[in-house]
Amino acid sequence: MTVTREDLNPCTVRLTIVPASEQVKHSFDRAFRDLTKKVKLPGFRPGKAPRAMLEPLVNKEDLYEEAARALVMSTLNAAIKQESLTPDPNTQPSVDVKSIDQDTLTAEYSAKIPLPPRVELGDYAGLSVVHAPSEVTPEEVDLQIEEMRRRRSVRETVTSREVQATDIAVLNIKPDGAVEGKTFMVIVGKSFPQLDELILGMKVEEIKHAELTFPAEFSDKEWAGTTVTGTVAVSSLTEVKLPDLDDAFAASLQTENLEDLRERVTSGLQIVKEEAAFEMATDQLLDTMVAKSTIEVSDNMWENLADRRISETAQEQAKNGISLEQYTREQGMTIEEFVEAWRVRAKTEILRAFVIQNVYAKEKLSLTNGDVQQELARMAGENNISPEELYRALERNGDFQELQFRAIQRKVRQFLLSKADVRESEAPAEEATPAPKKKSTKKKAEEADDAVPAEAETEATTEAEAAE
Numbered sequence: 001m002t003v004t005r006e007d008l009n010p011c012t013v014r015l016t017i018v019p020a021s022e023q024v025k026h027s028f029d030r031a032f033r034d035l036t037k038k039v040k041l042p043g044f045r046p047g048k049a050p051r052a053m054l055e056p057l058v059n060k061e062d063l064y065e066e067a068a069r070a071l072v073m074s075t076l077n078a079a080i081k082q083e084s085l086t087p088d089p090n091t092q093p094s095v096d097v098k099s100i101d102q103d104t105l106t107a108e109y110s111a112k113i114p115l116p117p118r119v120e121l122g123d124y125a126g127l128s129v130v131h132a133p134s135e136v137t138p139e140e141v142d143l144q145i146e147e148m149r150r151r152r153s154v155r156e157t158v159t160s161r162e163v164q165a166t167d168i169a170v171l172n173i174k175p176d177g178a179v180e181g182k183t184f185m186v187i188v189g190k191s192f193p194q195l196d197e198l199i200l201g202m203k204v205e206e207i208k209h210a211e212l213t214f215p216a217e218f219s220d221k222e223w224a225g226t227t228v229t230g231t232v233a234v235s236s237l238t239e240v241k242l243p244d245l246d247d248a249f250a251a252s253l254q255t256e257n258l259e260d261l262r263e264r265v266t267s268g269l270q271i272v273k274e275e276a277a278f279e280m281a282t283d284q285l286l287d288t289m290v291a292k293s294t295i296e297v298s299d300n301m302w303e304n305l306a307d308r309r310i311s312e313t314a315q316e317q318a319k320n321g322i323s324l325e326q327y328t329r330e331q332g333m334t335i336e337e338f339v340e341a342w343r344v345r346a347k348t349e350i351l352r353a354f355v356i357q358n359v360y361a362k363e364k365l366s367l368t369n370g371d372v373q374q375e376l377a378r379m380a381g382e383n384n385i386s387p388e389e390l391y392r393a394l395e396r397n398g399d400f401q402e403l404q405f406r407a408i409q410r411k412v413r414q415f416l417l418s419k420a421d422v423r424e425s426e427a428p429a430e431e432a433t434p435a436p437k438k439k440s441t442k443k444k445a446e447e448a449d450d451a452v453p454a455e456a457e458t459e460a461t462t463e464a465e466a467a468e
Helices: 021-036 051-057 060-082 138-151 193-199 247-252 258-292 299-318 324-330 335-362 369-382 387-397 401-418 441-448 454-467
Strands: 002-009 012-018 094-101 106-114 118-120 128-131 154-157 168-175 182-187 207-213 227-241 294-296 421-424
Touching (some): 021 051, 021 060, 060 094, 060 106, 193 207, 193 227, 247 258, 258 401, 299 324, 299 335, 324 335, 335 401, 369 387, 369 401
Antiparallel strands (some): 002 012, 154 227, 168 227
């Protein structure tokens, strides 16, 4: 076996491994035995029939896949030992089998070996940070209440009047010379100006002849960016009716009256804006700490996280019949751009997590029962369930990692902010650096896996159990 070493960075080594022919043969023999050990043929015990009789029953693709797996398992550790490497026990190597051939008994694969991370924290006293204001304006309250009205709107079919702005119109557009047209549903005033102007004032079943130039971002890719001449018919029309803004509407939202509703909306928005301002300010601090510190981690760590996220996205979209390519196109990206964006994000999250871990340990911070209870309540709110329900779910699954990491992370963020030189920004919180999207419990826990100190995990679990 020959091994070629390439140091990609201080914590990642790539080994290119060419096993000896006898090692390749042994792997194929083992793969064959494993794949046939349960095969039953008349007159023979399972797996004991002559090889010539069993070979036609083995799928070649399965044989090669199993042989490659066996070859890596039997040779990788020896290659690591040969190069005197001490891998990071918390991160798996990544393997790329370049070739394997049963006839020539040759094979080659490469493996990225993760080494333990190296962290030297920079000074975090007096870091400068901009804190966005979190005051709630009357206009913001009005917008939130208007959104509540939209959520409780009803649709009514329109037959007696003309098309008006905000109506939902079903149109059939048939190009000249075409046998059939295409049907679209549009919100009048929000399609594109030329079409909106054409249909305003039309009635159901009315037809007009026109020339339309469809914008490049039009939903129908065949017509996007093209000019179509033909007929436009209004097939049906629906009006969206909002509930009246009165005390009855407020009562439907379990508030006493409009004044009480505005007070509750203001209070809710205040909490949201304060949390957004806190996250944005502490994100700045964490990123500054990353820049000031020396943090070396293996490529495997953030590549594995990015790969999991991409795989989860693909699975979620597949449930809706959407391919990953379609999904990324809807997001305005190619698959390559989507993968790169996730890799950048994953690396940022991993580096921040190591800052959190090391500040927590260096400052000997600890979690109180109140810290854990508050984080449990926040998590429950994000998942729209009670804290008791969430706790039981975490206990049932034996998974308190999310709760642990979230509580530790908030503790460190609060600590860094308390030591920072805070300057107030004039920009409202939602116009400053965008807050990161909330992740599901499972996803956040995975990001925490490699970063939470063992002693913190034990402590947080104890506190959580006491909180029930």
